Amino acid sequence: MKDPKFVAFSTQKGGAGKTTMTVLMASYLYYVKGLKILVVDCDYPQFSIEEMRKRDSTLLEINDSFRKAVMENRRRTGLEPYPxxxxxxxxxxxKVREIIEAGNEIDVVFFDLPGTVNNRGVVNIINCMDSVIVPIAADKVILESSLAFALKIQxxxxTGKSQVKEMYLLWNQVDAREKTDLYDQYEELFEELGLQTLKTKIPDTKKYRREGSKTLDRPVFRSTVMPPDKTLLKGSRLPELAEEILSLLKS
Structure with a gap:
């Protein structure tokens, strides 16, 4: 990419999946697609992604299978964990501008933001984004909260108060048992409100929360130090989402 693209998965409702999607998309684009990635954890005060990186570091010390998988990935790709x-x-x-102006080559910067728009710093970040992606789910509480957030940005x-280039809603935690026309009806409403929705829908599956274990030898999906395990990618729709986002960023 010619210039770094700024992307934020953002919403004000906890549990909607913004941090998980940030980590998974960053790891997939970096370790699998070979893009140069910077992840910025602004989720003050909990700093969720930083805590995830610490857990990964601990697992490298105590879990032989996790360490072997990480070392194999580094051998194959030549990549250290993304910054x-x-x-x-x-x-x-x-801080991001300083890193870019220092000559560091970066394709995409992902921002993990606090769940509020009542913070001047958060507003300033959102104003700089190329794409804001708002995870939503067919859950009354999550839907109402995420929709209110999206409408505020809209x-x-x-009114010209923001310079965000694009904003999209992303269906997350989609239950396969739900009727397709339910989502079609929602999207008709979103369109009436002037909101765009990504085509890819992320299924409700536990694999999205599958991190390394201190005791278990198992494939890992969500990690900051290696890509999602290939055996778990099937049916996750993560590769499809990555291609859709890349297409939007390059357009």
Whole structure:
């Protein structure tokens, strides 16, 4: 990519999947697709991705199968773990600009933001995004909260208060038993509200939360130090989502 693209999976409702999607997309694009990635953890004060990186580091010391998988990935790709910047929202863009201007080659910067738009630092970050992706689910609480968040950004866009280039809703935690026309009806409403929805829908599957274990020898899906295990990618729709996002960023 010619210039770094700024992307945030963002919503104000916990449990919607923004941090999980940030980590999985960053890991897939970096370790599998070979893009140069920077992840910025602005999720103050919990810094969820930084905590995930710490858990991965601990597992490297105590779990032989996890360490073997990570070392094999490094041997095959020649890649060390992607850089992770932990910073408060109000300082994030300055730090990122410093990294870019120092000559570091970066294709995509992913931002993990706090679940609020009542923070000036968060607003400033959102204003700089090429794409804001809002995870939604067919759950009343998550849907109402995420939709309110998206509509607030949409209001900023239409009134000229934000410079966000694109915003999309992303169906997450999709239950295969739900009727397809339910989502079609929702998307008709979203379109009436001027909101765009990504074509890819992410299924409700436990594999999205599958991290390394201190005691179990098992494939890992969500990690900051290696890609999702190939055996778990089938049916996850993660590769399809990655291709759709890349297509949007390159357009």
């Amino acid at each position: 992770l910047l932990m910073v408060k929202p109000e300082d994030a863009m300055l 209001e900023w866009l239409t």
